[in-house]
Amino acid sequence: MIAFKVVIPARYASQRLPGKPLLQIAAKPMIQHVYERACESGADQVVVATDDERIRDAARAFGAQVSMTSPSHASGTDRIAEVARQLAWSDDTLIVNLQGDEPLMPPSLLEKVAATLDHHADAGMATLAVPLDEVSQLFDTNCVKVVCDRDGYALYFSRATIPWKRDTFRTNAPVEPGWLDGVFRHLGIYAYRAAFLAGYSHLPVSPIERMESLEQLRVLWNGDRIAVDIVSEPPPGGVDTAEDLARVVSVLTT
Numbered sequence: 662m663i664a665f666k667v668v669i670p671a672r673y674a675s676q677r678l679p680g681k682p683l684l685q686i687a688a689k690p691m692i693q694h695v696y697e698r699a700c701e702s703g704a705d706q707v708v709v710a711t712d713d714e715r716i717r718d719a720a721r722a723f724g725a726q727v728s729m730t731s732p733s734h735a736s737g738t739d740r741i742a743e744v745a746r747q748l749a750w751s752d753d754t755l756i757v758n759l760q761g762d763e764p765l766m767p768p769s770l771l772e773k774v775a776a777t778l779d780h781h782a783d784a785g786m787a788t789l790a791v792p793l794d795e796v797s798q799l800f801d802t803n804c805v806k807v808v809c810d811r812d813g814y815a816l817y818f819s820r821a822t823i824p825w826k827r828d829t830f831r832t833n834a835p836v837e838p839g840w841l842d843g844v845f846r847h848l849g850i851y852a853y854r855a856a857f858l859a860g861y862s863h864l865p866v867s868p869i870e871r872m873e874s875l876e877q878l879r880v881l882w883n884g885d886r887i888a889v890d891i892v893s894e895p896p897p898g899g900v901d902t903a904e905d906l907a908r909v910v911s912v913l914t915t
């Protein structure tokens with residue numbers, strides 16, 4: 662098994678669910694369930710990264726290692742980069758980003774994305790994708806699509822339908838078998854090399870990143886490569902709403 666770390670960025674602020682990492686699920690704060698998934702992945706170190714003392718105290722209470730980070734970070738990636746600096750991880754360290762609202766993330770996917778990066782020595786970053794399984798996802802802007810080259814590197818990510826099948830996606834055309842063939846949905850799970858993270862925070866925000874509101878486009882715009890592996894099944898969704906929380910509570914209490 663390859664060696665990798667997991668960092669869990671966790672913020673207290675949330676417009677829809679304030680204090681989300683500390684919400685109770687089966688008598689544990691949500692962040693503890695996320696931490697346990699990370700520990701089950703085979704990672705050699707798991708770190709909770711936060712700027713909030715309440716999350717810090719809760720995480721330390723169940724035995725997690727915590728790094729206090731700046732409150733000014735624009736993204737979880739920037740927060741992870743600070744952790745890598747704080748802990749002086751070597752340039753070739755593989756670091757998986759597990760969001761603090763993913764208590765149902767299969768641990769195998771954390772190892773999978775780390776392995777994908779390990780197998781692509783010229784990539785600074787790796788991620789996962791899954792074949793689309795619903796026609797409605799083709800035109801759903803919340804469902805991010807990805808197109809890769811023959812070697813498994815991302816060519817582009819978009820909220821639009823890509824690739825655009827010119828002769829299939831006709832206006833008002835009936836749904837046909839095969840519409841979903843060759844179309845992949847991006848899963849928001851990432852692995853990074855520490856050396857890549859050291860330079861990431863200095864990259865300028867790109868025009869396509871602003872237009873699509875997709876942070877990973879900054880990487881492609883600036884000439885770095887993102888390795889993509891295709892998995893057969895998507896992970897259960899994270900917790901963004903009260904309805905999501907109820908779904909996760911039902912799973913973890915049965």
